[in-house]
Amino acid sequence: MSAPAQPHGIGTCTRCGLCQQACPTYRDWRLEADSPRGRVEIVERIAAGERPDAAMAEHLYACLGCRACETACPSGVPFGDLLEFGRREVERTGTLAPERGGWRTFRSFVFERVLPSRALFGAMMMPAKTLRHMPTLARLLRSLPMSSGARRALAMASIETPMGNGRLPAHSKAIGERRARVALFTGCVMDALFGGVNEALVRVLRSSGCDVVAPSGQWCCGALNVHAGEQRRALAMARRNIEAFERADAEAIVVDSAGCGAHMKSYGRLLEGEPAFADRAAAFAGKTVDATEYLDRIGVTMNRPPSARRVTYQDACHLAHGQKIRQAPRALLRAMPGVEFVELRDADRCCGAAGVYSLTHPAMSQRVLDEKLAKIAEAGVDTVTVTNPGCHLQLAPALAQRGVRVRHVVELVDEAIHHSSRGTAF
Amino acid sequence: MDVRFAAALEAIVGRRHALTTPQEIRAYAYDGGVDRSLPLAVVLPGSTEEVAAVVRACCERDMRFVPRGAGTGLSGGAIAAGDAIVISTARLCRILEIDAPNRIALVEPGVVNADVSAAAHPHGLRYVPDPSSMAACTIGGNIAENSGGLHCLAYGVTSAHVLGIRIVTPDGDIEWLGGKTVDTPGYDLAGVFIGSEGTLGIATQAVLALSPIPETVQTLLGIFDSTDAATAAVSAIIGRGIVPGALEMMDALATSAVEADVGAGLPTDAAALLLIDIEGLRDGLEGTVDAVASICRERGAREVRIAQDGPQRDLLWKGRKSAFGAMGRISPDYYVQDGVIPRSQLPAMLRDVAAAGTKHGLRIANVFHAGDGNLHPLILFDKQKEGEFDRALAAGADILQACVARGGSISGEHGIGLEKRDCMPLQFTPEDLSFMDRLKSAFNPDDRCNPGKIFPTGRRCGESARTAKSGTLDERTAALAGEPF
Numbered sequence: 001m002s003a004p005a006q007p008h009g010i011g012t013c014t015r016c017g018l019c020q021q022a023c024p025t026y027r028d029w030r031l032e033a034d035s036p037r038g039r040v041e042i043v044e045r046i047a048a049g050e051r052p053d054a055a056m057a058e059h060l061y062a063c064l065g066c067r068a069c070e071t072a073c074p075s076g077v078p079f080g081d082l083l084e085f086g087r088r089e090v091e092r093t094g095t096l097a098p099e100r101g102g103w104r105t106f107r108s109f110v111f112e113r114v115l116p117s118r119a120l121f122g123a124m125m126m127p128a129k130t131l132r133h134m135p136t137l138a139r140l141l142r143s144l145p146m147s148s149g150a151r152r153a154l155a156m157a158s159i160e161t162p163m164g165n166g167r168l169p170a171h172s173k174a175i176g177e178r179r180a181r182v183a184l185f186t187g188c189v190m191d192a193l194f195g196g197v198n199e200a201l202v203r204v205l206r207s208s209g210c211d212v213v214a215p216s217g218q219w220c221c222g223a224l225n226v227h228a229g230e231q232r233r234a235l236a237m238a239r240r241n242i243e244a245f246e247r248a249d250a251e252a253i254v255v256d257s258a259g260c261g262a263h264m265k266s267y268g269r270l271l272e273g274e275p276a277f278a279d280r281a282a283a284f285a286g287k288t289v290d291a292t293e294y295l296d297r298i299g300v301t302m303n304r305p306p307s308a309r310r311v312t313y314q315d316a317c318h319l320a321h322g323q324k325i326r327q328a329p330r331a332l333l334r335a336m337p338g339v340e341f342v343e344l345r346d347a348d349r350c351c352g353a354a355g356v357y358s359l360t361h362p363a364m365s366q367r368v369l370d371e372k373l374a375k376i377a378e379a380g381v382d383t384v385t386v387t388n389p390g391c392h393l394q395l396a397p398a399l400a401q402r403g404v405r406v407r408h409v410v411e412l413v414d415e416a417i418h419h420s421s422r423g424t425a426f
Numbered sequence: 427m428d429v430r431f432a433a434a435l436e437a438i439v440g441r442r443h444a445l446t447t448p449q450e451i452r453a454y455a456y457d458g459g460v461d462r463s464l465p466l467a468v469v470l471p472g473s474t475e476e477v478a479a480v481v482r483a484c485c486e487r488d489m490r491f492v493p494r495g496a497g498t499g500l501s502g503g504a505i506a507a508g509d510a511i512v513i514s515t516a517r518l519c520r521i522l523e524i525d526a527p528n529r530i531a532l533v534e535p536g537v538v539n540a541d542v543s544a545a546a547h548p549h550g551l552r553y554v555p556d557p558s559s560m561a562a563c564t565i566g567g568n569i570a571e572n573s574g575g576l577h578c579l580a581y582g583v584t585s586a587h588v589l590g591i592r593i594v595t596p597d598g599d600i601e602w603l604g605g606k607t608v609d610t611p612g613y614d615l616a617g618v619f620i621g622s623e624g625t626l627g628i629a630t631q632a633v634l635a636l637s638p639i640p641e642t643v644q645t646l647l648g649i650f651d652s653t654d655a656a657t658a659a660v661s662a663i664i665g666r667g668i669v670p671g672a673l674e675m676m677d678a679l680a681t682s683a684v685e686a687d688v689g690a691g692l693p694t695d696a697a698a699l700l701l702i703d704i705e706g707l708r709d710g711l712e713g714t715v716d717a718v719a720s721i722c723r724e725r726g727a728r729e730v731r732i733a734q735d736g737p738q739r740d741l742l743w744k745g746r747k748s749a750f751g752a753m754g755r756i757s758p759d760y761y762v763q764d765g766v767i768p769r770s771q772l773p774a775m776l777r778d779v780a781a782a783g784t785k786h787g788l789r790i791a792n793v794f795h796a797g798d799g800n801l802h803p804l805i806l807f808d809k810q811k812e813g814e815f816d817r818a819l820a821a822g823a824d825i826l827q828a829c830v831a832r833g834g835s836i837s838g839e840h841g842i843g844l845e846k847r848d849c850m851p852l853q854f855t856p857e858d859l860s861f862m863d864r865l866k867s868a869f870n871p872d873d874r875c876n877p878g879k880i881f882p883t884g885r886r887c888g889e890s891a892r893t894a895k896s897g898t899l900d901e902r903t904a905a906l907a908g909e910p911f
Contacts, residue, residue, distance in 0.1 A: 011758050011810075016458045016751040017498035018562045021538055028514035030470060030536070031445075032453035041453055055449035074687045075754025139885065279541070 305338025535566025825890025
């Protein structure tokens with residue numbers, strides 16, 4: 001078999017091992033092949049032309065993709081890129097273990113059919129939306145026998161999320177003096193289940209002097225596709241978003257989902273091989289900012305106590321490790337009147353959501369979550385803030401039972417500016 | 427791999443923790459150093475008793491075994507040389523007790539170094555030895571290598587902080603060496619075991635001495651335009667009777683890599699940086715800090731910065747601790763040496779290092795524990811380029827030769843392992859080595875435990891088993907991988 005094109009960052013790992021303790025699977029299993037450097041070793045073999053077998057595939061898919069190892073790595077190994085490459089080669093040429101038989105079907109359905117299509121995704125989300133209005137049905141479903149992955153999906157589907165009022169205008173004018181024109185990336189899961197966060201972000205941006213456009217034609221960023229080794233649709237999704245946002249002519253592309261933001265910031269690399277798109281992708285990536293990053297940069301005036309008192313922050317992996325943003329969300333929370341900010345121990349460790357990981361590897365995901373829940377209990381807070389829908393869906397079902405709320409940082413910023421004005425019209 | 431033996435191992439540790447397929451054991455072919463070698467199998471026991479059972483199973487079948495901790499070592503100590511299985515202590519990772527009144531901790535060998543201090547911190551205590559890899563390396567490996575660390579200048583290396591060790595002997599017996607008190611009567615067997623590089627048995631528990639966290643710490647950064655001036659300042663500080671908690675030096679090449687990693691605002695145009703911790707009681711500390719700063723200036727420092735707060739201090743030290751791995755930013759591969767010389771020889775020795783680089787056409791970055799004269803020249807190479815690995819080994823051998831010629835030693839703290847075994851004759855006579863061998867034989871008469879380490883094989887220093895063959899490192903590794911299991 002011929003060696004595939006060499007991925008960016010191959011050969012930068014020196015095997016020093018400083019990544020090991022940053023890795024959730026290594027800390028739990030203590031197996032070298034399930035440590036970051038062990039996985040790099042596997043990816044390097046694949047890059048050298050070795051055909052990935054079931055065991056290699058298993059180690060690559062057992063990774064949460066949290067990229068905490070990138071923070072620990074002194075050598076600057078772009079682990080996320082290497083992992084995406086490895087999984088892509090697994091999907092292209094490799095074999096999977098028999099017990100992963102369902103994965104390929106799930107994968108082709110979710111990543112090649114559902115996520116690329118706004119209509120199909122919307123249809124798939126309908127049961128989730130319905131379940132929220134029918135708690136008795138949700139309880140009934142929960143009593144049925146099912147796999148732990150399905151049980152988890154059900155738990156996520158039936159929790160309360162800020163769906164919003166479903167009215168996100170294409171153009172909103174700045175309130176007061178206009179300082180900037182920004183474009184909002186509305187996403188797929190954010191759009192379907194967290195419309196209220198997108199709406200809050202628009203209100204906050206307007207109050208902070210931004211004209212906000214929500215370009216039509218945009219859709220899912222494709223992050224989950226590349227994480228699952230799917231490239232063809234992911235490239236198409238990136239191109240579509242680039243085109244949609246070029247028409248918006250904004251100085252910044254603001255995104256309130258850390259996982260999406262991290263991937264959108266890498267569009268430049270994703271499309272560097274396509275002459276028609278390389279420069280445009282780099283320009284898109286250069287304009288992309290996380291919502292907390294942008295709000296912290298332009299400065300927001302928060303005068304009102306939000307509906308949370310004692311608050312902690314769970315770092316989204318793809319914000320802290322993927323985008324190296326840690327201080328911005330904390331600075332916003334600290335500046336809120338009436339809020340006592342408490343640091344969460346090991347806040348930058350993954351919560352176990354990790355995209356579709358909580359569905360494909362429910363047992364490991366649950367152990368990672370349990371560790372997180374214990375530390376949240378230690379912090380003694382009424383609210384855990386997040387910057388990513390995956391974390392929200394992972395934490396909320398478990399925390400709801402303990403009377404702890406999960407909120408997006410931007411929701412609290414909105415309240416601190418507009419005083420719980422979640423129903424306010426635009 | 428014999429099927430019945432594999433079954434015996436599985437019966438002891440469970441199927442999940444007995445690795446016998448090539449895909450699983452390949453991840454154990456490396457440590458943090460430059461050597462690569464595949465074990466026949468890997469077992470991860472979950473208790474002292476399981477370790478002993480695995481060792482006894484090895485004895486019954488005359489199988490050799492290699493203890494391994496986190497695999498962050500730099501001399502090939504934790505990889506199998508020839509036919510052997512690896513016994514990993516990774517699952518023995520519990521802190522069993524923090525006994526604050528008696529200032530001791532009872533831990534298993536797979537506990538991460540930094541976690542001991544973290545657990546002791548609420549009691550105002552810390553575990554002093556702090557190798558740069560402290561966030562990943564484990565206590566078992568620290569004991570095997572008698573690891574040093576940034577703060578060992580003032581407080582001594584691992585052997586000064588380990589009171590007792592529970593071991594599984596190479597015959598599979600369970601013994602305690604030393605105990606919970608500072609001194610035990612009879613021979614100091616724990617002292618013998620510490621630094622034996624896994625050749626005398628496998629540690630399964632350790633009693634560690636904890637020390638009070640100093641009341642105050644001040645960190646200084648001395649910035650120099652010449653390495654000679656920086657080394658002169660080192661000698662002058664020690665000569666003045668000041669014992670800093672840590673006294674580290676980095677040259678310009680090392681600084682450029684480190685700064686790319688941590689962004690601590692280090693001046694990348696300086697020839698050398700000194701990083702100095704002054705710690706102790708608050709009273710009188712200012713005077714010492716002032717004295718150190720003025721010595722640096724007298725010796726030609728263009729600037730002396732004092733870290734303003736904890737985070738700034740942590741950032742400076744994080745940079746120093748990540749220096750080895752950060753070489754990946756400026757070179758695909760590196761080979762770190764670990765020579766020791768008398769402090770007064772530092773300026774001349776640095777010229778020897780530079781000469782070795784010039785001679786072999788390789789860049790060499792310098793990071794070292796200047797306070798105790800322990801050099802870490804980082805020889806940069808690219809294993810993909812024909813002959814570069816061999817030249818790196820040769821440059822390393824030249825440096826070690828120079829260390830010995832200047833009255834020093836070929837290893838400070840990384841161990842001899844596979845990597846430097848053939849350099850031992852530079853420093854020891856055949857009689858010396860034979861005496862050491864007699865000690866090893868008292869514990870490990872059949873050379874079953876970590877065979878092939880420390881003692882020379884008869885090749886020249888700088889000429890490893892594989893370099894005798896031609897081809898790149900990868901080809902050699904591939905050849906090894908093709909050997910039957």
